[in-house]
Amino acid sequence: MSTSPDAGQLIALLQKLINAKNTIEIGVFTGYSLLLTALTISRITAIDMNKDTYEMGLPVIKKAGVEHKINFIQSQALSALDELLKDDANRGRFDFAFVDADKVNYQKYQEILLQLVKVGGIIVYDNTLWLGTVAMPEEFVKEELKPTRFYSIEFNKFLANDDRVQISQVPLGDGITICWRL
Numbered sequence: 001m002s003t004s005p006d007a008g009q010l011i012a013l014l015q016k017l018i019n020a021k022n023t024i025e026i027g028v029f030t031g032y033s034l035l036l037t038a039l040t041i042s043r044i045t046a047i048d049m050n051k052d053t054y055e056m057g058l059p060v061i062k063k064a065g066v067e068h069k070i071n072f073i074q075s076q077a078l079s080a081l082d083e084l085l086k087d088d089a090n091r092g093r094f095d096f097a098f099v100d101a102d103k104v105n106y107q108k109y110q111e112i113l114l115q116l117v118k119v120g121g122i123i124v125y126d127n128t129l130w131l132g133t134v135a136m137p138e139e140f141v142k143e144e145l146k147p148t149r150f151y152s153i154e155f156n157k158f159l160a161n162d163d164r165v166q167i168s169q170v171p172l173g174d175g176i177t178i179c180w181r182l
């Protein structure tokens with residue numbers, strides 16, 4: 001479930017390069033990518049519908065001395081993002097967003113994150129290669145992977161044509177797509 005370490009390393013480096021101060025993370029699980037971000041930057045709004053897994057990893061986050069940087073919101077991601085949008089002060093307030101949950105809604109997250117992340121900021125999506133299945137002929141793909149494969153292909157096409165961002169799809173881990181907000 002956790003983001004792969006090679007992808008995590010690049011994400012932390014990107015955050016440093018743009019001097020990110022305020023970030024959103026969708027999909028926390030036990031907090032691997034969250035910890036990397038918290039060690040790199042100052043404030044994180046972290047959203048996950050499951051608090052138990054966050055609490056499982058919390059002792060490690062506390063040991064690293066970065067818990068105070070995290071505002072954990074237990075919620076469905078879409079409703080938490082909608083809440084953030086209701087406050088005009090949040091528009092363009094974030095430098096960086098990392099999305100690693102609920103692949104079928106990536107396109108909806110993109111529409112909201114484009115309003116929350118400032119021009120010059122970065123949005124990263126995890127699992128955009130979906131175990132390589134996006135490039136496989138459908139007959140070779142396991143049944144259980146097909147629905148998310150379909151959404152991932154649609155999302156990758158959508159991003160390739162989205163002129164509000166410049167993208168780079170990087171084959172690290174399960175594939176991450178880096179979107180630079182234009």
Ligand SMILES: C[S@@+](CC[C@H](N)C(=O)[O-])C[C@H]1O[C@@H](n2cnc3c(N)ncnc32)[C@H](O)[C@@H]1O
Pocket residue numbers: 001002003026027028029030031032033034047048049050053075076077078100101102
């Ligand atoms: C792949 S894991 C995240 C891994 C994490 N980035 C890491 O590096 O450890 C996906 C997480 O997304 C959460 N999730 C799935 N669907 C969600 C949704 N619709 N809204 C909020 N969280 C969701 C799950 O509870 C799970 O903890």
